[in-house]
Amino acid sequence: MKNRGILKEMIVEFSIANTFSIKDRQTISFEAATEDERNESQHCVQIDGRRILKIACLYGANASGKTNILTALRFYMYFAIDSFTELKPNEATHFVPFRFDEKTAHEAGEFNLVFYMYDESGKPVLYDYELTLSDTRVIYEKLSYAPKGTKKLLYERNESGEVTWGAGITGAKKVIAQMTRPNCSVLSTAAQAQHPLFLKLYENLSKRFHGMVAPVSDQLSSFTLKRIEDDAAYKEKVIGMFNASDIGQISDIRIETHAIPQEFMQHMSAEMQDELARNPERAKTRRALFVHKYADKEYELPVGYESAGTLRMLELIAPLSDVMQHAFILIDELEMSLHEELVETFLRLFLEASEDSQLLFTTQDQDLLDSGLLRDDEIWFCYKTDSGNSIYNAITDYAEINPASSRKKLYQAGKFGALPVVDVSQLMGLFSAKKNR
Numbered sequence: 001m002k003n004r005g006i007l008k009e010m011i012v013e014f015s016i017a018n019t020f021s022i023k024d025r026q027t028i029s030f031e032a033a034t035e036d037e038r039n040e041s042q043h044c045v046q047i048d049g050r051r052i053l054k055i056a057c058l059y060g061a062n063a064s065g066k067t068n069i070l071t072a073l074r075f076y077m078y079f080a081i082d083s084f085t086e087l088k089p090n091e092a093t094h095f096v097p098f099r100f101d102e103k104t105a106h107e108a109g110e111f112n113l114v115f116y117m118y119d120e121s122g123k124p125v126l127y128d129y130e131l132t133l134s135d136t137r138v139i140y141e142k143l144s145y146a147p148k149g150t151k152k153l154l155y156e157r158n159e160s161g162e163v164t165w166g167a168g169i170t171g172a173k174k175v176i177a178q179m180t181r182p183n184c185s186v187l188s189t190a191a192q193a194q195h196p197l198f199l200k201l202y203e204n205l206s207k208r209f210h211g212m213v214a215p216v217s218d219q220l221s222s223f224t225l226k227r228i229e230d231d232a233a234y235k236e237k238v239i240g241m242f243n244a245s246d247i248g249q250i251s252d253i254r255i256e257t258h259a260i261p262q263e264f265m266q267h268m269s270a271e272m273q274d275e276l277a278r279n280p281e282r283a284k285t286r287r288a289l290f291v292h293k294y295a296d297k298e299y300e301l302p303v304g305y306e307s308a309g310t311l312r313m314l315e316l317i318a319p320l321s322d323v324m325q326h327a328f329i330l331i332d333e334l335e336m337s338l339h340e341e342l343v344e345t346f347l348r349l350f351l352e353a354s355e356d357s358q359l360l361f362t363t364q365d366q367d368l369l370d371s372g373l374l375r376d377d378e379i380w381f382c383y384k385t386d387s388g389n390s391i392y393n394a395i396t397d398y399a400e401i402n403p404a405s406s407r408k409k410l411y412q413a414g415k416f417g418a419l420p421v422v423d424v425s426q427l428m429g430l431f432s433a434k435k436n437r
Contacts, residue, residue: 009117009204010045010052010356011328012126016076017110020068023098023389025110028056028069030358033377033396042351043375047116048124054354055347057374058362058392059411060382060418065390066362069382070330073360074212076111080131081206083184084192093183095133100388108134117204119147127201129187137182154197157186171195212330213315224318225286229255238317245342247310251298252291257284312338316346331361340367347373369407379407381418393417 010030017025032044032051044051060066078086079093087093098104111131116124125147132140141157153166163177163186172193180189191202228235235253242250288303290310303311316331316338335343343365350359351373368374376395384390395401398416410416 009115009208010047011358012052012114014073015112016069016072018098018104018107019072019109020096021065021388021390022068022072023101023104026392028392030056034375036375045356053378054351054358055378056360056380057378058380058382064382064384064418066382067332068390070212070332074330076131077209080185080187081202082188084188087183089181091183092135093133095135108132108139138185141186143187155186208326208328210327210329212332215333215336224314225255225288228253237321241317242313245313247313249293250290251293254289254291256287259284309338312336327357329359334361334363335365344371344373366408366411369411381416383417
């Protein structure tokens with residue numbers, strides 16, 4: 001294995017219960033369950049005797065819950081990190097329970113994150129974060145760590161809001177406990193109070209977690225366009241990646257920035273006007289012009305005239321560019337509008353170029369199952385029970401899988417579930433009835 005230097009942190013696993021379509025506790029693990037010397041150095045990072053995977057991939061039928069577990073993880077991560085600054089004192093938490101059950105519809109959701117973070121000496125320390133959340137308040141929160149292999153408490157918060165601190169925690173503990181609102185996490189509050197340990201956790205997690213790339217993600221496009229505008233080296237990298245991927249002969253990307261017209265802002269709510277006043281960047285709009293060069297002539301095209309594949313590449317370039325920056329990236333429907341070759345190239349680049357970055361993505365691309373790019377412990381399947389609950393299993397959870405068997409054929413044969421059950425006869429009957437009428 002090549003020398004990876006001092007790593008910042010890596011996620012071992014996360015668990016979610018009673019959130020969106022996830023009723024019972026479901027866990028996605030990044031801990032390797034198989035051994036393959038051929039790809040170990042690219043797929044795994046060795047930490048404290050554990051082998052942590054850099055990729056997890058989710059398959060499943062439409063509406064099975066693939067996107068929901070990504071969305072739930074994004075929600076809980078942002079709540080843990082940013083709830084103190086992003087939520088107003090009396091604002092709801094925006095938590096959504098599993099609603100297809102009268103009991104769970106009125107219960108709290110649960111989140112658990114297990115991760116490594118390296119201390120100043122370069123030693124990996126295991127952290128365990130727990131959060132129980134209702135639509136109005138935090139019910140329970142706990143953060144533990146194991147600096148010398150033995151698990152110790154950093155803090156624990158009960159339903160009454162009382163905070164119990166670990167024996168080794170010093171600093172403004174009373175102030176942090178008093179500042180912590182019912183609708184925000186202790187972690188986000190302690191970071192704002194500049195507590196050294198929790199500020200370090202906050203900074204590392206917020207820098208590492210890069211949000212979610214959706215099939216249509218205007219927010220990321222705006223972020224990418226601003227980055228292109230501000231960073232000439234990054235723009236050259238974007239243009240180079242487009243041309244290397246055979247997406248037109250693009251010679252330049254020009255960004256036009258305009259302030260939102262004052263007459264338009266006057267019709268916004270007072271709350272929105274205050275928000276824009278606090279965040280001037282949000283009061284700007286950006287328009288990209290792609291410059292194509294053919295036969296020594298340049299032609300400008302607004303971004304809206306570009307193909308779906310070009311726009312999708314624009315979405316994916318930012319996370320791919322960040323793989324060297326200790327990122328944890330969520331991508332929904334990775335293959336959307338991209339040629340199969342580009343999808344495989346993206347994954348190869350990620351595995352080869354990343355040091356300790358991690359990628360969790362959903363896909364419907366069955367050819368990836370037999371591409372040799374993904375290991376069995378990196379491939380997960382999602383299906384819904386008759387009660388509407390989403391269940392997640394890796395290939396390694398299934399017994400008696402022949403290593404030589406085609407994973408694609410097994411999937412198509414229903415071995416792993418996660419396939420849509422389509423009643424063709426009923427559909428034909430519906431359309432036939434419509435035609436007869």
